[in-house]
Amino acid sequence: MSKVVESLSDVMHHIEDGLTLVVGGFGLCGIPENLIQAVKEKGVRRLTVVSNNCGVDDFGLGLLLEEKQIDKMIASYVGENKRFEQQFLNGELDVELVPQGTLAERLRAGGAGIPAFYTATGVGTEVAVGKEEREFAGKSFILEEGIVGDVALVHAWKADPFGNLVFRKTARNFNPLVAAAGKVTIVEVEQLVGVGELNPDEIHTPGIYVQHVIVAEKVEKRIEKRTVAAVKEDASL
Numbered sequence: 625m626s627k628v629v630e631s632l633s634d635v636m637h638h639i640e641d642g643l644t645l646v647v648g649g650f651g652l653c654g655i656p657e658n659l660i661q662a663v664k665e666k667g668v669r670r671l672t673v674v675s676n677n678c679g680v681d682d683f684g685l686g687l688l689l690e691e692k693q694i695d696k697m698i699a700s701y702v703g704e705n706k707r708f709e710q711q712f713l714n715g716e717l718d719v720e721l722v723p724q725g726t727l728a729e730r731l732r733a734g735g736a737g738i739p740a741f742y743t744a745t746g747v748g749t750e751v752a753v754g755k756e757e758r759e760f761a762g763k764s765f766i767l768e769e770g771i772v773g774d775v776a777l778v779h780a781w782k783a784d785p786f787g788n789l790v791f792r793k794t795a796r797n798f799n800p801l802v803a804a805a806g807k808v809t810i811v812e813v814e815q816l817v818g819v820g821e822l823n824p825d826e827i828h829t830p831g832i833y834v835q836h837v838i839v840a841e842k843v844e845k846r847i848e849k850r851t852v853a854a855v856k857e858d859a860s861l
Contacts, residue, residue: 626785628816628837632662635810635836638775641668646731646773647675647685648802651704652848654795655684656779656812658840663777664688670695674731674771676724676798677701678708683846692716698771700724704848723751726768728801733770735804735833740769776806779840780829783813784820787834788827796828803829812840 629635639645645663649655660679663671664687671694678697679686688694689707696718702708711717722730723745733741742765746752756767778799781792789811791799803809816839 627787627831627834628785628839630838632658632838635838636662636666638808638810639663639666639668642670643668643774644672644674644772646771646776646802646805647673648776648778648797648799649684650676650794650797652679652684652846654779654791654797654799655679656777656810657684657844658812658838658842659777659779659810660685660687664691664693667691667693669693672696672698674698674727674773675802676727677703678705680704680848681707683844689717696720698722698727700727721751726751727771728798730768730771731798731801731805734772735801736770738770740767742766743768771805773802773806774808776802776804776809778803778806778809778811778834780811780813782815782817782822783811783834783837784817784822784831785837786819787811787831787837788822789813789829789831789834790822790826791828800829804833806833808836809834810836810838812838814840814843 673685673694675685677699686705698720700722712719726743726745742758744765747764747766752766758765780789782790811834
């Protein structure tokens with residue numbers, strides 16, 4: 625019954641050319657950095673990646689852009705990454721920009737088996753181009769499709785051998801949605817606990833959504849931007 629694997633090599637057979645990867649995280653917070661590094665090292669190409677954004681130039685999903693392993697990016701934010709911008713402007717990278725709330729709901733819908741839903745977000749903008757539009761109660765809505773990935777890459781704080789997951793604070797972000805939206809879900813965790821050690825009321829993602837769990841070798845948790853407030857001198861000293 626245990627879903628725990630010993631090494632990244634035990635799960636990399638799921639990662640192949642041309643797949644759609646759904647990846648958890650927000651900026652650099654809660655990203656599955658070890659799994660992303662393993663995908664880079666395997667050298668797969670023609671990937672479609674669904675994530676809030678694409679990391680930075682030298683970390684996170686930005687590593688997959690270095691070798692041009694991503695053909696299409698579905699995201700809600702493209703800042704902080706010059707390589708992303710260059711490849712998009714050069715026509716080397718197909719980009720589908722999705723409003724952040726819509727992206728979250730598309731992942732949630734995909735994980736729940738809902739093929740599509742209507743939303744008012746994006747009506748009358750470029751987001752609505754080519755999409756079905758209907759009116760409900762006198763208001764216009766556009767049809768958005770749910771997202772299901774071939775493989776989901778997730779970062780969690782704690783897991784038990786059955787794959788039940790607990791996320792920590794803001795690192796929770798897109799991870800629960802992504803975990804449910806993958807046909808195969810691979811989770812890197814900071815702590816592996818025994819069966820029965822997790823309080824059922826505190827589990828964020830049930831193990832039914834998870835196929836593989838691996839304990840992260842290292843978690844850098846890099847800070848994307850560090851801002852330090854200026855310290856005012858006390859004139860009385």
